[in-house]
Amino acid sequence: MVQKKEETVAFKAEVSKVLDIVIHSLYSNSEIFLRELISNASDACDKLRYALLTHPGLKHAAGEFKITLIPDSSAKTLTVADNGIGMNKDDLINHLGTIARSGSAEFLKTLTGDKQKDMALIGQFGVGFYASFMVADKVVVKTKKAGDETGWIWESNGADSFTIKEDKNIDYGTSITLYLKKDSLDYAEPIRLRYLVRQYSDYIAVPIVLKADQKEEVINAASALWTRNKTEITPEQYRDFYQAISHAFDDPWMTLHYKAEGVIDYTTLLFIPTKPPFNLFQPDRKSGLQLYANRVFISDDIPDLMPHFLRFVTGVIDTSDLPLNVSREMLQKTPVMAKIKKGIVHRILEELKKRSENKEDYATFWNSFGIVFKEGLYEPIDERKEVSELCRFHTLNNSELVSFSDYVQAMKPEQKNIYYLTGSDLETLKNNPQLEGFKARGIDVLLLTDPIDEFWIQTFNEFEGKQIVSVMHAKDDLEKISPSETETGEPLTKEQTDLLKKIFKKILGSAIGDVQTTERLTKSPIALITPEGQMSLNLERLMKAHGQQIAFNSARILEINPRHPLIKKLAEMAQKNEDSDCLTDTIHLLFDQTLITEGEPIKDPAQFMERMTKLMLSGLTKE
Numbered sequence: 001m002v003q004k005k006e007e008t009v010a011f012k013a014e015v016s017k018v019l020d021i022v023i024h025s026l027y028s029n030s031e032i033f034l035r036e037l038i039s040n041a042s043d044a045c046d047k048l049r050y051a052l053l054t055h056p057g058l059k060h061a062a063g064e065f066k067i068t069l070i071p072d073s074s075a076k077t078l079t080v081a082d083n084g085i086g087m088n089k090d091d092l093i094n095h096l097g098t099i100a101r102s103g104s105a106e107f108l109k110t111l112t113g114d115k116q117k118d119m120a121l122i123g124q125f126g127v128g129f130y131a132s133f134m135v136a137d138k139v140v141v142k143t144k145k146a147g148d149e150t151g152w153i154w155e156s157n158g159a160d161s162f163t164i165k166e167d168k169n170i171d172y173g174t175s176i177t178l179y180l181k182k183d184s185l186d187y188a189e190p191i192r193l194r195y196l197v198r199q200y201s202d203y204i205a206v207p208i209v210l211k212a213d214q215k216e217e218v219i220n221a222a223s224a225l226w227t228r229n230k231t232e233i234t235p236e237q238y239r240d241f242y243q244a245i246s247h248a249f250d251d252p253w254m255t256l257h258y259k260a261e262g263v264i265d266y267t268t269l270l271f272i273p274t275k276p277p278f279n280l281f282q283p284d285r286k287s288g289l290q291l292y293a294n295r296v297f298i299s300d301d302i303p304d305l306m307p308h309f310l311r312f313v314t315g316v317i318d319t320s321d322l323p324l325n326v327s328r329e330m331l332q333k334t335p336v337m338a339k340i341k342k343g344i345v346h347r348i349l350e351e352l353k354k355r356s357e358n359k360e361d362y363a364t365f366w367n368s369f370g371i372v373f374k375e376g377l378y379e380p381i382d383e384r385k386e387v388s389e390l391c392r393f394h395t396l397n398n399s400e401l402v403s404f405s406d407y408v409q410a411m412k413p414e415q416k417n418i419y420y421l422t423g424s425d426l427e428t429l430k431n432n433p434q435l436e437g438f439k440a441r442g443i444d445v446l447l448l449t450d451p452i453d454e455f456w457i458q459t460f461n462e463f464e465g466k467q468i469v470s471v472m473h474a475k476d477d478l479e480k481i482s483p484s485e486t487e488t489g490e491p492l493t494k495e496q497t498d499l500l501k502k503i504f505k506k507i508l509g510s511a512i513g514d515v516q517t518t519e520r521l522t523k524s525p526i527a528l529i530t531p532e533g534q535m536s537l538n539l540e541r542l543m544k545a546h547g548q549q550i551a552f553n554s555a556r557i558l559e560i561n562p563r564h565p566l567i568k569k570l571a572e573m574a575q576k577n578e579d580s581d582c583l584t585d586t587i588h589l590l591f592d593q594t595l596i597t598e599g600e601p602i603k604d605p606a607q608f609m610e611r612m613t614k615l616m617l618s619g620l621t622k623e
């Protein structure tokens with residue numbers, strides 16, 4: 001038989017980079033390669049089992065599904081074989097030659113070259129098949145896909161390329177042979193393999209057979225973990241299962257294992273990670289949830305199995321209420337899925353509520369996933385109220401995270417609304433002049449620093465009958481609450497106010513919309529706000545940062561503090577001479593200063609400097 005020639009294919013750039021990091025930095029954790037290979041083999045069996053339900057005539061490997069480990073200490077190899085779905089040439093090139101997972105390219109950009117840091121990052125990423133190169137100098141994959149007539153041999157030393165050649169004498173399924181490195185020869189010892197399988201892969205539902213010394217022995221429990229009784233499962237087993245299905249290295253923050261019986265029967269074993277996975281914000285990211293029908297794997301890529309705001313939940317859902325040969329189209333239509341989803345969401349929220357009683361513990365969850373969870377405040381869901389009760393915020397008056405109810409309970413007797421301010425950074429927000437009047441009155445303010453906050457705040461604007469209002473639109477509410485710090489001095493007269501408004505408008509022209517006085521400022525002379533219903537300054541900045549062309553918001557309102565000595569001085573100057581240069585310069589400087597505190601660029605920095613120098617000089621001359 002004529003064998004086709006061998007082809008050499010270069011790894012995609014990102015694979016070489018991952019390989020390099022895997023080999024050099026993850027080394028202390030090298031044993032996880034076995035868990036990764038076994039997990040792939042088990043997935044391959046699941047996929048074939050499902051394919052046979054829909055295509056019963058498909059040619060495939062004989063016998064019961066199993067994963068075989070064949071250590072050979074004299075050849076210094078370990079082979080991991082399965083009789084699952086197998087791979088064709090395209091699969092080999094696409095799956096073992098590139099990293100197909102969404103967000104990989106962006107993820108790799110975050111790597112720093114610092115081993116310690118990168119190790120933590122790559123841990124979030126999950127290295128899969130490539131982990132083999134931590135223990136092997138050379139890896140040979142022999143595989144034939146169910147239904148195909150020919151098999152393939154893939155070979156690589158993990159440097160920058162692999163070879164691929166056709167071979168008609170290969171059996172259905174996949175066998176992966178690792179040529180072990182000198183310091184990894186223990187992986188060819190049965191005793192080590194037995195130990196590792198028990199530790200990492202005991203729950204794998206397919207039998208794992210150790211073939212050594214002419215004997216075959218099943219070395220895992222081979223029953224799906226979620227079908228076992230809760231009391232028989234140790235926390236370590238839950239953790240190992242979580243780590244294997246999520247390709248993670250952290251501990252689960254929450255483990256939720258229960259059986260629902262009623263209209264729909266299902267068992268579910270769900271996890272919330274402690275740390276966010278690297279691709280949490282990738283739109284095409286898979287959910288991390290696997291669906292089984294009576295222990296037969298159906299899919300790990302079912303859209304809308306979980307609402308978006310819970311997309312960090314991973315685990316398994318197994319139901320007896322779906323036919324085994326259920327199609328993807330059917331999955332989207334069947335009311336069974338909608339009912340399961342409802343049940344699960346309800347249960348997760350209930351558990352979160354329990355866990356939220358321990359503030360410190362809950363803060364761990366919130367700091368990792370709050371930013372995603374808040375999407376539940378505007379996603380079209382029935383559980384909006386429950387979600388809002390579980391949200392936590394930084395505030396002006398608290399160092400700990402605060403809930404809406406905590407906020408409401410601490411409200412001043414005369415206070416009507418819940419107030420918030422958005423911005424990009426907590427410390428800058430705390431010093432924002434907009435908060436001066438609130439500080440003087442001891443009124444708390446939610447400080448919102450996630451981009452997502454700009455979005456939910458548009459639709460979720462009431463909690464237990466209290467309006468959620470921007471500090472900029474507090475209007476006359478503040479006048480009703482007297483400040484604890486006494487404000488110094490009398491405000492401007494009506495006449496002075498009108499004159500100043502006119503002059504500010506004349507001098508600043510189209511840079512501002514309107515001018516009004518405010519009670520919100522105590523220390524600062526002026527501030528800028530956006531009118532209600534307009535895009536906030538923070539949102540405007542965010543959109544610009546994302547390359548959106550936004551017209552300059554000319555509708556901004558300039559607010560003046562009628563009790564501030566500088567403002568009063570300006571009024572006196574204006575009464576004497578409306579056209580004085582000094583008045584004009586000071587108003588320009590004030591405006592530019594305000595832009596700076598808002599984190600905005602000033603329009604003409606050179607002119608700003610010129611005016612500033614002039615003012616300093618005149619100040620110093622008087623010394």
Ligand code: ADP
Pocket residue numbers: 036040041044082084085086087095096127128129130174247
């Ligand atoms: P992941 O398992 O996270 O997708 P891997 O790098 O471990 O990432 O594997 C990449 C892909 O290669 C798998 O998704 C699968 O399509 C394919 N693959 C790996 N091992 C096998 C196997 N034993 N049988 C069939 N396909 C496999």
